[in-house]
Amino acid sequence: xxxxxxxxxxxxxxxxxxxxxxxxxxxxxxxxxxxxxxxxxxxxxxxxxxxxxxxxxxxxxxxxxxxxxxxxxxxxxxxxxxxxxxxxxxxxxxxxxxxxxxxx
Amino acid sequence: xxxxxxxxxxxxxxxxxxxxxxxxxxxxxxxxxxxxxxxxxxxxxxxxxxxxxxxxxxxxxxxxxxxxxxxxxxxxxxxxxxxxxxxxxxxxxxxxxxxxxxxxxxxxxxxxxxxxxxxxxxxxxxxxxxxxxxxxxxxxxxxxxxxxxxxxxxxxxxxxxxxxxxxxxxxxxxxxxxxxxxxxxxxxxxxxxxxxxxxxxxxxxxxxxxxxxxxxxxxxxxxxxxxxxxxxxxxxxxxxxxxx
Numbered sequence: 057x058x059x060x061x062x063x064x065x066x067x068x069x070x071x072x073x074x075x076x077x078x079x080x081x082x083x084x085x086x087x088x089x090x091x092x093x094x095x096x097x098x099x100x101x102x103x104x105x106x107x108x109x110x111x112x113x114x115x116x117x118x119x120x121x122x123x124x125x126x127x128x129x130x131x132x133x134x135x136x137x138x139x140x141x142x143x144x145x146x147x148x149x150x151x152x153x154x155x156x157x158x159x160x
Numbered sequence: 161x162x163x164x165x166x167x168x169x170x171x172x173x174x175x176x177x178x179x180x181x182x183x184x185x186x187x188x189x190x191x192x193x194x195x196x197x198x199x200x201x202x203x204x205x206x207x208x209x210x211x212x213x214x215x216x217x218x219x220x221x222x223x224x225x226x227x228x229x230x231x232x233x234x235x236x237x238x239x240x241x242x243x244x245x246x247x248x249x250x251x252x253x254x255x256x257x258x259x260x261x262x263x264x265x266x267x268x269x270x271x272x273x274x275x276x277x278x279x280x281x282x283x284x285x286x287x288x289x290x291x292x293x294x295x296x297x298x299x300x301x302x303x304x305x306x307x308x309x310x311x312x313x314x315x316x317x318x319x320x321x322x323x324x325x326x327x328x329x330x331x332x333x334x335x336x337x338x339x340x341x342x343x344x345x346x347x348x349x350x351x352x353x354x355x356x357x358x359x360x361x362x363x364x365x366x367x368x369x370x371x372x373x374x375x376x377x378x379x380x381x382x383x384x385x386x387x388x389x390x391x392x393x394x395x396x397x398x399x400x401x402x403x404x
Contacts, residue, residue: 070345090310091359124364127355131348134307140345144190145352 060101061120064155065148067130069112071141077107079137080114087129100126105152113146115155123148163368165350166194166375168225168249168271169302169338179344181214186344188220191351194376196223196249201239223379225249227273233262240268248382251300257283264291270378271336272297276305276317284324289331296381298374299328302340303348303356322361329361336378337370 069075075083081104088097101119108114118126130143149155170187173179187195195215199208208224215222226247230236236252236259244250251271254260260283263269272292274282284299292299301321309317328335337357341347348356350371357367384390389397 124355124358127352128359131303131352131356132307134346142345142348144349 061150062101062117063120063123063148063150064105064152065116065118065126065130066146066155066159067114067116068144068146069114069136069141070144071112071136072139074109074112075136075139075141076109077104080104080107083133083136083141084116084130084143087133088126091129091132092125096122096125102126115152163372164193164376165191165372166196166379167192167339167350167371168194168196168223168336168375168379169251169300169340170195170197170347171340171342172197173342179342180211181218183342183344183347184215184220185218186347188215188218190347190349192220194221194223194379196225196375196379198225198227198251199247201226201228201243201246221379223248223383225251227251227253229253229255230259231255233258235259236262236266240266244268245386248379248386254283255281260284260288261291264288264297265295266297267295269295269297270382271300273300273302276302277313279316279320282320282324284327286327286331289327289333292328292333293331298334298336298378299324300336300338301325301357301360301370302338303353304340304346306356306359307341307346307348318359322359325360325362329366334374334378335362335370336375337367338375 088100100122103117105117106115127145130145133141133143135141147155147158149158167187184195197211212222224247226243228236228239230239249270250268251273252263252269253273254263263272274284305317306314325335337353339347353371354367357370391397
């Protein structure tokens, strides 16, 4: 079986109020499902690696073939739990180690 | 070579003049190297210079832009004659077919924009694209309605834009993707806007061009034309006087 190539994304949350990990993840899934449907969402291989509600940062993992679609979905987020918000991709990398090196 | 990103439609909030430096700084921080702001046609030169210095302080280049909303072909011609030498970017909001056709064939027009909610008033069809392909006009698409609309309205807009962009690409009409927002929270990084543009049928490289090469070239081409030594494309006055 062919190995699935993945990319790790470091995200910066821009929100009026603090958002919890659950709210963040629900928002991302909702954005992907709205734009690409459940079939598209199932192909993204999205997983939350790390979430820091104090620094408002998140690390997610996605499948390389769906990277562009996930970025589009992240860009389409305008609200988290009814409050104005934006998600910005800070860095993308092939490994968690190099991603953490890039953002530090 | 590093790409230079441009947002040719960053709106300012007229009710809150204090937000101007903030939104320009935010755009520069997000990675835009060139920002164009739609200004009032009657704005004095001093005011334009003020915006330019605010933008330069934020770390981005500034381009003056004017949005024309003429009702007739004659009005458009009059406004173009009056304003072409004053602004670096001219966008025509095409509200009827007569104006849309004239704007597409006029070489003084840089951007063609269509109402995003009134789908019957979007006149970017084969004829419009053919006219635009022989002039310098590009089709402008704003991300603001794509961010703010939802449900059936967004679905319809996406489908209309995808059709228009496929026509534009067939006729080699350049497409520019801009933000069109006045709120900092709705600003997105250029690469995210490019990812958004991929929803409209662009591949990755073409999507990046719509937020970098194409808008930058429009602003730089006009800046050169408006500079004092310009004679014709490729010809400039380098020295003047009796000893020449």
